[in-house]
Amino acid sequence: MKQLSTKVTSNAHGQDSSYFLGWEEYEKNPYDEIKNPNGIIQMGLAENQLCFDLIETWLAKNPDAAGLKKDGQSIFKELALFQDYHGLPEFKKALAEFMEEIRGNRVTFDPRKIVLAAGSTSANETLMFCLAEPGEAFLLPTPYYPGFDRDLKWRTGAEIVPIHCSSSNGFQITESALQQAYQQAQKLDLNVKGILVTNPSNPLGTMLTRRELNLLVDFITSKNIHLISDEIYSGTVFGFEQFVSVMDVLKDKKLENTEVSKRVHVVYSLSKDLGLPGFRVGAIYSNDEMVVSAATKMSSFGLVSSQTQYLLSALLSDKKFTGTYLNENKKRLKIRQRQLVSGLEAAGVTCLKSNAGLFCWVDMRHLLDTNTFEAELELWKKIVYEVKLNISPGSSCHCTEPGWFRVCFANMSEETLDLAMKRLKEYVESTDSNRLISKSSHERIKSLRKRTVSNWVFRVSWTDRVPDER
């Protein structure tokens, strides 16, 4: 008799993808300015390391928050016992206000409609359990975060059907792409329950336009399905335009308190905006009481530590801090993104014009030997093993066009970013020279690489290490 569930024995956790393999290679040979200056520079990790000093300063001035005290008195016992799955009221209030602040206070969030979760990983899975039966599908625009294959499908049994986006219009979602995806799901005999978008987008680094948001709301209205807007990067918008949330669109279309608004759910987390992935703080926001009620009960499986809720409710309740932080965060992200973009340009590499996120969506199509995913994987291997930069290949994000890569910029120092750009430039220049070598030796090298790719793929198919990052 089969001893373990198919969830264990299949590969549905999605961790055999190249996305995670680059991480493994990095772990074997990580760059260190002093100890390992020739190591691999991690550019595949969407972490925000730019504003820790602001939080550390706040912590130093407010020792009670971490010290489990209130007004100098220990509240350890109260926190140790607090396991109410409704969450710490002051924390949900502070979180709601922070989400409002990020949206320029144009929309309001009711703390009672917030359900806390252990990170947005947990929030997204819980929403799937609430909205989809096993075998039902959600439509996701490509390219999308590789972790969704695990988060949305693995234990829930739900399916993902891609909404194909292309570089021809900057990867924006079009009506025809939406319809095509919907029909594809029907062809596959899958009941479509909704659409999930990440806004701002991972891996694109762009915000959904108002046009796209209107299109999405109209589409879910006509099809009577759900819309999940994962707004985990909402506080990383650094462009001139302000962030337009799906909540803004509901308000502007006068759809608040309607049936449609009950089918629009927002997911949030403090892992990107505040750079706190280790603290496991995520949230679901829904106008549907039944969803809030069920998700609240389900949050039992991933509650936020009361110790952490207390610390962060103090931090986020400090409006002086949040105002300064959001402002400074934007500034620093903008500068760092510019540094990456110009560094890439100096190497003759362009990227999608971005205004948010912790990464750029980089166009390396001109560096491919052929317009194929095999060539993309080849290029990626060279960049990982020779240039020693861990970046994420577009195929791992289900991109339909080969040659795009996600490159992170907010998880390293300026100097390290400069070094990474220098290495890339050298590589590209040497590649340009090489393109002039004889065709026959070029063909020989190509076929050698092809064999190497196959062997390597089989050899490293069981990877144990994964970043929980996005």
Next chain:
Amino acid sequence: MKQLSTKVTSNGHGQDSSYFLGWEEYEKNPYDEIKNPNGMIQMGLAENQLCFDLIESWLAKNPDAASLKRKGQSIFKELALFQDYHGMPEFKKAMAEFMEEIRGNRVTFDPKKIVLAAGSTSANETLMFCLAEPGDAFLLPTPYYPGFDRDLKWRTGAEIVPIHCSSSNGFQITESALQQAYQQAHKLGLKVKGVLVTNPSNPLGTALTRRELNLLVDFITSKNIHLISDEIYSGTMFGFEQFISVMDVLKDKKLENTEVSKRVHVVYSLSKDLGLPGFRVGAIYSNDDMIVSAATKMSSFGLVSSQTQYLLSALLSDKKFTSQYLEENQKRLKSRQKRLVSGLESAGITCLRSNAGLFCWVDMRHLLDTNTFEAELDLWKKIVYNVKLNISPGSSCHCTEPGWFRVCFANMSEDTLDLALKRLKTFVESTDCGRMISRSSHERLKSLRKKTVSNWVFRVSWSDRVPDER
């Protein structure tokens, strides 16, 4: 089209049970020595509030642990970024050693076989996802923790088939009960994947005997199924006997490193022994690599906050603290349990002889009007509304005999416990008098109560509040 999943619309979360309703009533009218001396005393919450002073002293002497510092230096950034689902190595090491210490260092726990989870609620569900397909069954001895109906079945689709235990032998597990349960599962067309026991038992407060443990190991060996031993109360053993873990039995039967040992899994948590349910710290321990690997990936959905891992790894690494704590915890639990037992005795009430846990399994069969669950519910309502004690009726724990109740003793002060016992004594004495009133008025009251029960059950069928406690 059905908008929400059946997980939302059905009552699979199990929260319509009386167990949770008593909680709701308590919340409306909670006892407070000064502010509400006639309020309801909470005796349905298995919390350990007896040793917080020991932890608070430790925290005062070791401020770095909570303040996110190491040797006076801030490690905030390191913790903020730490989201590795393998867990903090120093924390897993400290957990492994703590588990060994609780078992008298007779068995060893390899930190690499530990998978952290957000509480044992998360750990148990994850194990179900790993071991059972939807529709597969686990056998559980009755009475059992009401939360298992949600934790083991709700989102996993697994089934529970009870192993009926009776008061005739102190609710011990017998071979015939095991076989009967196994056959019952077959009759229901369910594939049995394993047995899950809580040891020491909730709600019985007794540790499994060596005979029972041997029986269980032999049974799972012959049926080629799994055994999950939830040892969440292992550190609350206060009797003269030492706690025997299933790991002891594997060792004594020389089954370590065999196929059978790969099917034995232990679940642990710091919510009961250390009284920290708010911090969400649970663990799975398994000898099966594939399970450790899959459960580790699944822990992404419920990681322990790095802030909490750091604090507790410092606490548990202090061996002077842990040994003092375990000893003192035992002492205080023992004397508090004695207080409850003698208080009950003076009210003419006995309970199952217990040697562990935070509660007693109390025999109120003689106070029932009839030997029925309706009468048990009747009695329970009286105790909740008239005596103003929230205790847990045996039917909510799936006990097959009416009249048993779980009464907690470690979540209140001595004075409150004394008051609770006084109220109970007063009630019992008045009931004895009451039993002498005329038959006809008695019948009238009975039928009135029956009507009240039905209405009330329908009226409060959607309970929103739940204790995540056990």
